[in-house]
Amino acid sequence: GAVVSQHPSWVICKSGTSVKIECRSLDFQATTMFWYRQFPKQSLMLMATSNEGSKATYEQGVEKDKFLINHASLTLSTLTVTSAHPEDSSFYICSASPAANTGELFFGEGSRLTVL
Amino acid sequence: QKEVEQNSGPLSVPEGAIASLNCTYSDRGSQSFFWYRQYSGKSPELIMFIYSNGDKEDGRFTAQLNKASQYVSLLIRDSQPSDSATYLCAVKAAGYSTLTFGKGTMLLVSP
Numbered sequence: 109g110a111v112v113s114q115h116p117s118w119v120i121c122k123s124g125t126s127v128k129i130e131c132r133s134l135d136f137q138a139t140t141m142f143w144y145r146q147f148p149k150q151s152l153m154l155m156a157t158s159n160e161g162s163k164a165t166y167e168q169g170v171e172k173d174k175f176l177i178n179h180a181s182l183t184l185s186t187l188t189v190t191s192a193h194p195e196d197s198s199f200y201i202c203s204a205s206p207a208a209n210t211g212e213l214f215f216g217e218g219s220r221l222t223v224l
Numbered sequence: 225q226k227e228v229e230q231n232s233g234p235l236s237v238p239e240g241a242i243a244s245l246n247c248t249y250s251d252r253g254s255q256s257f258f259w260y261r262q263y264s265g266k267s268p269e270l271i272m273f274i275y276s277n278g279d280k281e282d283g284r285f286t287a288q289l290n291k292a293s294q295y296v297s298l299l300i301r302d303s304q305p306s307d308s309a310t311y312l313c314a315v316k317a318a319g320y321s322t323l324t325f326g327k328g329t330m331l332l333v334s335p
Contacts, residue, residue, distance in 0.1 A: 109270060140321055151327040152268070152312070201267045211256045211316040213323055218267040 110206040111135050114216030121192055122224055129187045129219045131202030137182035138204035142213065143175075146199045158185040158202075192223045226251040228315050230326035238334055243300040245329050247313030250294070256316040257289055257296045258323065261309045268312055271298070303333045 111134040121127050131141055141158040156177055157165040164177035174196075176188040185204075189196055199220050203213040227250040237243045245259075256275055260268035274280045274287040274296065286299040296315075300307055310330045314323040 114267075142322065152325045154322060157322060199265075199267075205321075211321070211323065212258060212270055212273050213314075214270060215260075215267040220265075 110204070110214040112202065112204050112214045112216040114202055114219055116219055117217055118220050118222075120222045120224065123193050124191055126188055126190045127192055127221060129189075129200055129202070129221075131185045131187070131204070131216050133183045133204045133206075136204075136206035138185075138206070139182060141179060141185040141202055141204045143177065143185075143187050144201045144203065146201060146218075152201070155187075155200075160185075189221065192221070194223045197221055197223045226254075226315070226317060226324045228313055228324050228326035230311075230313050230329045232327060233330040234332045235329055236332045236334065237303050239303060239305060241303050241333075243303045243307065243331055243333070245298040245300070245311050245313075245331065247296045247298075247326055248294055249296070249313075249315045249324075251315065251317050251324075252291075252294065253317045253319075254291075254294075254315045255318045257287070258314040258316070259285075259287060259296075259298045260312040260314060260325075261307075262312055262328065263309045271311075300331075303331075305333045305335050307331060308333045 139160045143155045144152045158179040179185040201218040203215045258273045259271045262268040284301045288297045310328040312328045313326040
């Protein structure tokens, strides 16, 4: 399967700071990447769709000014959690599909954010 | 609103048995169906996908799709303790790039 890499795997930060998470497609180009959030024992929640060269599309209830997404190249999307607070602590996972017509998603390893 | 329903489980089976995981979806326009496995603390990994009615086999895994009943299932033969995980069903509708995920079924395979 296709490879999606995410970094960092773990991050601990103080409340009020910003954290950037990178997502890379290693063996394919991705015009679209997806950012999910997962709280413990909950399902995946789509946060936003990252579009290369244009603005991200955010799901209802997700603050675009708090979760900044940049997709500057066909292999890299970044999610920045700005002014993080303890309630932002979660497992953030990116994904991408090498074949838009079939739609199978491949996920990065995930980034576990803990805000103190 | 598109919905994907799964029994949360846990589904407990003994080693060597067949595990049957089920999923129903609400959107009749759905065209692609996926099964993901997620180990605790890890991200989901794709097991298999199915587009057409009927069965699709890949090793110990068989996906079954019945579009008329809006039902998709995953059978795991010769279940192993290493299969213990949460299994997520996901559905893609025609014209959409995103997948809708179910909440997942936890499978426990006991030695």
